[in-house]
Amino acid sequence: MAKRRLQLKNIVRISGRIGGLLLAILLVVVLMLWSTGALKAKIKPGSVPEAVAKPYTGATAIAAFQNIPQTLRAVGTISPIAPVLLTPRIAGRIVYSRLIAGARVRKGQVLLQLDAAQLKAQLAQTAAAVLLARAQLRQAIIDQKRDKTLLATGDVTTATMDVANTAVASDQANLAHAMASLEAARAVLGYATIRCTINGIVMQKFVNVGDTVMPGQMMAKLYDPNKLQLAAVVRESMASNLHLGERMPVQLQALHTEVQARIRQIVPRVNAQSRSFIVKAAAAFPAGVWPGMYGNLIIPAGSYKVLVVPQAAIEQVGQLDLVTLLVHGRAVRQTVQPGRHIGSMREILAGLAAGQRVILPPQESSVSDAASHTGSALSAEGMRP
Numbered sequence: 001m002a003k004r005r006l007q008l009k010n011i012v013r014i015s016g017r018i019g020g021l022l023l024a025i026l027l028v029v030v031l032m033l034w035s036t037g038a039l040k041a042k043i044k045p046g047s048v049p050e051a052v053a054k055p056y057t058g059a060t061a062i063a064a065f066q067n068i069p070q071t072l073r074a075v076g077t078i079s080p081i082a083p084v085l086l087t088p089r090i091a092g093r094i095v096y097s098r099l100i101a102g103a104r105v106r107k108g109q110v111l112l113q114l115d116a117a118q119l120k121a122q123l124a125q126t127a128a129a130v131l132l133a134r135a136q137l138r139q140a141i142i143d144q145k146r147d148k149t150l151l152a153t154g155d156v157t158t159a160t161m162d163v164a165n166t167a168v169a170s171d172q173a174n175l176a177h178a179m180a181s182l183e184a185a186r187a188v189l190g191y192a193t194i195r196c197t198i199n200g201i202v203m204q205k206f207v208n209v210g211d212t213v214m215p216g217q218m219m220a221k222l223y224d225p226n227k228l229q230l231a232a233v234v235r236e237s238m239a240s241n242l243h244l245g246e247r248m249p250v251q252l253q254a255l256h257t258e259v260q261a262r263i264r265q266i267v268p269r270v271n272a273q274s275r276s277f278i279v280k281a282a283a284a285f286p287a288g289v290w291p292g293m294y295g296n297l298i299i300p301a302g303s304y305k306v307l308v309v310p311q312a313a314i315e316q317v318g319q320l321d322l323v324t325l326l327v328h329g330r331a332v333r334q335t336v337q338p339g340r341h342i343g344s345m346r347e348i349l350a351g352l353a354a355g356q357r358v359i360l361p362p363q364e365s366s367v368s369d370a371a372s373h374t375g376s377a378l379s380a381e382g383m384r385p
Contacts, residue, residue: 066308101203141168200224242299310345
């Protein structure tokens, strides 16, 4: 009897444990259903209130194709049109220099002075030779006049008169030679002072005070900042469409500016390795442009079509770019792949088709098409490399 009672007691205890476990499982299931909204009331299909289903009447825009001018960029370097190479005409040691790289110089300014002590001595020597030749000529003329008077009275012979005449002619030639030597010495002395030949800037200098230079040795390079050009490397297929005198823009990325340049030279030789020409375009570059700076020659290359929508219609959510389409009077979200900015418009690479209508934010107060937002901004910024 006691054994039977113990068995019943064990059965009751096990049943209680199982019941508690089942109750806990049921509670977990109910919490899960509640958190997922399965226990909430559902709206039957077609029973949406009229206020929610009302058609959209706000501002919209139509995705449309636009013709964008296509351009190609040719990389180039700024260089002087006609750099001036400063070289001496005589050998000498530099005793004075005003050469400073990057400094502005003016025409006629003394830039270098060579040692002129020996040249000044030579000039003094030739000047003395001129005085001697003049004195000799003066004496020869006096003798000639005296012999001429004596010849008239028969006191000298004709041969003596011929000697006097020859002496005058010889002394005249000696004087002319001495005066020419004097001018040559003055010219050589002038070569010791090296002056600037243009109003420009010192681009490079290669010598210093104390250096001995030889004729033809490069001492400095100057350039005129008002005469600069862009030397661009252009593919031969592009260069065939360019003409001398043609105007096209040059972009200077370092200065964030663009200037109009004129093609002044197309080097008539193709680089065999790169299959390219050198095209030189001159322009009135702004202040701050230096030789060696980087620039782009913008070459027109026809046009192409792109699909655009207003930038305001694109919303960025996380890493996604979304637009809201108006389909049968209802708003539908659509992911897109945007491209470049073109003024107030944005290129769409994927996700939209021409003719689809997109919803604009509330601040856009009127219905607009993509064509009404382009215009001059498209031609100014529609450049595809």
